[in-house]
Amino acid sequence: MNESHLNKAQGESAAVSGTDEAASPKRTGVNALERGLRLLTVVNTPGGLTLSESARRAGLNKTTALRLFRSLERMAFVQRNRDRYSPGPAVAGLHVESAAATSQVLHHHGEGQRLSALTV
Template identity: 45%
Template sequence: MNPFIKTDEGGSSMGEQTAVRSVERALDILLCFTDKTELSLTEISQRVGLNKSTVFRLLASLERKGFLQRNAENEKYRLGFRLWELSAHLSRVDDPAVMLLPEMERLRDVLDETISLYVRDGKERVRVQAVESKQTIRRVAPIGSRLPLSVGASSKILVAYADPETQKMILNELNWSSSKDKEEFMLQLLHIQQTGYATSIEEREVGTSAIAAPIRNGAGQLVAALAISGPVGRLTMEKMKEFAPIVLNFASRMGSMVK
């Protein structure tokens, strides 16, 4: 071991730790743009909790590599074209978000409500695909949205049909608010496993209902949650029970299409 390199107890150098921290900070900066098109240096600094000089250096590196662009007129930053290059290789023909889109559009035409596809990422669910209803009053479903796993029909599907070890990890690590009972949530999971689908009424968002079913591949592994959402006045519990056989049928057909 080089005696001039300071290491921690695990043996990694301080230089390695600094490099990793810089990467994490750069990624935090990129994640600032999930809900904004343009941000100033001050806004980014406030969002990531770092001083402006540090953020400015990281922004310069990201701009130099093409991950960010700076608008010379207003001095604000936006995502660069390098991210488009990376995203071009994300949607493959075997990607469920791409492969299942035609079936999602068919289901939308049958039920005339917004259709979403969710996958689990750690302790959150991510909407990876969506087809909005054609009705005037409809559920708007932005692709890329991250939502908690403790509420919502699709969240319950992703937890109920996870493998036992993953399910235990999720249930132990979720943040449970005083208004949400963990034991009641677990009872709901058992009921979902019996019926094959989950429902929610204004659990996460006022005025919205949803029904969801699991998409499982030929090996029985959970691939995604298929969700149908709409306004509570139209998507009532009675209507969701009426939709259930249709949703289950589409979910089963979609499962046969994925690996």
């Protein structure tokens, strides 16, 4: 997920100016999860981001961002190097698993097309 996806997701909610967004009656889901994923998305930049910059870009206050970062860090989804946060090893693990699953689907799709061509 890149920053354009983040902007789209933020566009679906109320405008924010440095504080957590107001809950909208149209929204469903788990706000904490959405906020954590927004943080994970914004820190996916070369060199990572500081707490303040991450919170600002995600539309969260710093206290909320820090609590979410602590949870994400415990699960290795983010890592902190000095004062900067960046994606952690768990993100890479998800990427590898996703790529392997996609590769299998493409392989089986290709086999299906090959068999289909043989029977026509």
